[in-house]
Amino acid sequence: MLNQPSSPATPVPHVLLVECPDRRGLVHEITGVLLRHHCNVTSNHEFVDVEGNRFFMRTEFTGEVDAASVVNETKQLLPEGGNARLAQHGKRRVVLLASREHHCLADLLVRHAFDELNAELLAVISNHDTLRPFVEKFGIPFHHVSHEGKSREDHEAAVMALLDTLNPEWLVLAKYMRVLSTRFVTAYARRMVNIHHSFLPAFVGAKPYQQAFERGVKVIGATAHFVTEQLDEGPIILQQVIPVDHTHSAADMAQAGRDVEQIVLSRALKLVFEDRVFLSGNRTIIFD
Amino acid sequence: MLNQPSSPATPVPHVLLVECPDRRGLVHEITGVLLRHHCNVTSNHEFVDVEGNRFFMRTEFTGEVDAASVVNETKQLLPEGGNARLAQHGKRRVVLLASREHHCLADLLVRHAFDELNAELLAVISNHDTLRPFVEKFGIPFHHVSHEGKSREDHEAAVMALLDTLNPEWLVLAKYMRVLSTRFVTAYARRMVNIHHSFLPAFVGAKPYQQAFERGVKVIGATAHFVTEQLDEGPIILQQVIPVDHTHSAADMAQAGRDVEQIVLSRALKLVFEDRVFLSGNRTIIFD
């Protein structure tokens, strides 16, 4: 990793993450715990999802603090079904899954190289060998697990076996063009982020950009989302669009799609790896 | 209409509109016609839809010109299946269809009052009487054609009878919340513009903003499109989005939707009423 030191004097803050059924007094009581421990709160967000009656809180604090006790005392005052934890210090352990397209992958490799992602990239796994030379420039292990001549089941088993040895906290589908089985998705549900081309209106099926071109869409979008058992229906982290017009061919629209996918995935991962994203049912609460 | 005179000295240009199957030499030959007639070209756009092999051209010109001859000579050199015409001078004759929501309607009434639309609003027709006082402020006739106690067929027949007397060139569905029959749509196909809430991804069925909220979308969009026999599948004129986040309730998202609908519909109509929009299959070619 290239050295791009952040300002060395800043103490790394603790990040307290709380979610629970909402009830009156939670903020008062949790801030009471923080006060008693002389925490120096540097950033604080709460949100109540009124429909789901669920409370979310993310608090950064510094100081010579017994953080474990802060968490324990917070836990004790939460209603049943709630949880409190400290975000781990150190980087998230991440594996990227890719196929042949480089755009999202390259952006993540660069950001990782300059330490902008709060992530340690353990490896790239791909069902094609195309991107190996590029990935290896960055000193990241590249694993080619070909799907050719293998059943879907066997190929996925090979990928999962490799993942078992790597033991990542997060999987990122950086244009991984394989349909995942329920078994795979379940194993990594809510720990897997996907980037999805998505249009206004959304086009399903093959050749989405050809469809978009034929309908003459005027914006091209991308959606970063958690993968859940419902695949593309998982909670949305980030969406963005860029404008196109009739002078754009289907190929131009695909290029626009790649550009916006790259931006959206990188920003979404930054949010996730800094523990700024909570799940509330099928929605995300984002403390940006 | 309030007087907001445009600079009076500018001569109103002729607008020549051409579309035909593409073949080599069209631009050369059409510009030849314009030259021979000493037209002073002040704006010119061409575009070839390569997939559809179709040529489009929009040329503004001024001068003491026999415009009818320009058109006739142009027509004669076009391949079979082509057409040339002059955009009519004067404003487009337009009827607005609305229901109870005011946002799109109000924006159009204001722009019309200050002569920004190149349109004469002949009337507003609504299946509710709610917006009458607002519309009548602007001196525009308001026709309440209630759907209550009527079959869909009878209600639509009443609207169509009224339209027959008004004889508009264009219909604008400014949040008209009635499903139109094939008969109605066919009568006004390609002469009717609709504004459609549309999301990334698109949500169908009732309560789209509730669905959008539940999925936690991060952008809210709107699409202005021509209505064809396929209803919401018609060629897209304009699309735009605005960002939302988890702090937006379903009601907030609906408000954001109204804001973007209003902007998109007004801009789309300005393009249409200035003859800047061509249809190419299910796409629009827009010479902005």
Add this chain to the structure above:
Amino acid sequence: MLNQPSSPATPVPHVLLVECPDRRGLVHEITGVLLRHHCNVTSNHEFVDVEGNRFFMRTEFTGEVDAASVVNETKQLLPEGGNARLAQHGKRRVVLLASREHHCLADLLVRHAFDELNAELLAVISNHDTLRPFVEKFGIPFHHVSHEGKSREDHEAAVMALLDTLNPEWLVLAKYMRVLSTRFVTAYARRMVNIHHSFLPAFVGAKPYQQAFERGVKVIGATAHFVTEQLDEGPIILQQVIPVDHTHSAADMAQAGRDVEQIVLSRALKLVFEDRVFLSGNRTIIFD
């Protein structure tokens, strides 16, 4: 005012607004007050401006509550130099100042007519009589205070005398094209919102759109800001841009400017009139 009733059953919440020098424990103590009074908090935002060491809080709550006591008890626990207050119920009393351009004014009149602004428009004052018929359609008093044949001082004195009789809480400069004296600005500092065309880079002096055209800018923006003694240097509430290109004439850029000004001013006022905007030095804190 046209009736567009909001859902009648929703109780109007109290809005507690707090700002003070930051110190440890504020959130805990203020939420303690709210708890003791059995307030039902429906929305809560805090923010610490670290550079200015200043704490801001906006809390909506409902319930059968002695709101005056909530405020008094909150005040007592704040550090010196702090303040707490309840946002007034009812609409903000607002006067609009305009000249000859209608776009911002018209949008505000429409939103007011449909009760979307949390404002009562007391009057429009203009140095031209041009917009009178449009304003009077909406039943809003229109005062023409001509500047012709008057010194700047005398004209301003006439406007201020009129304002004294109207006694507004807020002034909105909706494209009021007069330079204001320090005396005027001081009288309404921080209670006056202006909409400013502003570019990347900003162009000063006459004919800004001509300058923008000559530099070939690619975006046109607008800034809504509070007016302070530094005139155009006051705290920014909202900024937005729209793209333009070389096909846009200076007149087209001016039209784009009007469109974005209208959007930005309306959104900014909605934020201000709902007490969502705090001032922190020359910055705004916006609890959206």
Add this chain to the structure above:
Amino acid sequence: MLNQPSSPATPVPHVLLVECPDRRGLVHEITGVLLRHHCNVTSNHEFVDVEGNRFFMRTEFTGEVDAASVVNETKQLLPEGGNARLAQHGKRRVVLLASREHHCLADLLVRHAFDELNAELLAVISNHDTLRPFVEKFGIPFHHVSHEGKSREDHEAAVMALLDTLNPEWLVLAKYMRVLSTRFVTAYARRMVNIHHSFLPAFVGAKPYQQAFERGVKVIGATAHFVTEQLDEGPIILQQVIPVDHTHSAADMAQAGRDVEQIVLSRALKLVFEDRVFLSGNRTIIFD
């Protein structure tokens, strides 16, 4: 360079670039030349800068054509002061100048690696050695020309001597943080592209993001422009903004600035290196 072959069958089109004082009949006559030579026009743009009375045309054509004759015949029919040329085949020869910031540089290196830029990167020259390991990963020569202990004049002379040996067509200032002398600028005027942080309103002087923070701006922008003798006043190629709010520190705003700079510079260079950008006085005409 990594291989990412474009579809091999597509013939590389010729690109005819014309600019001249406007006069009647130009399009007709130039298309006449193209017709006589049996050129197959695949894309065509013209634009008349009415204020400057200047005509611009960019035409892509394929076919077994004597392209040199097309150019010569076109030249002969142009008014005095006009010019026609074929865009060169092959990539533009480019040198990047950088300092210590990696974001723009890295994005260009990645796009170059996947052959998305129509450019051959000859070298990176920097006044710091910081980015050497990153640049060399990509197999691009890195030249450290330190400014320490050197007069501005001597440092610039060293850079210019190096440039003489490299002989680039284009220089890109990818966050090169040195003020250039008139001598340097003159030598590369209109062949040098710079990326400039720029705000609404623009902040001059040191620490622009600190200034932006203190004013509480709500959008952060970037401008890619040609460098002329007027340095930051050169013709604008592309501008874009991203939204920020009060929760963004000056450091966060700087990060937002880096993100938008990277996007804007890459897109601007793509346009320039595909000969889609004409200069008209201090404006750019962009045939996108």
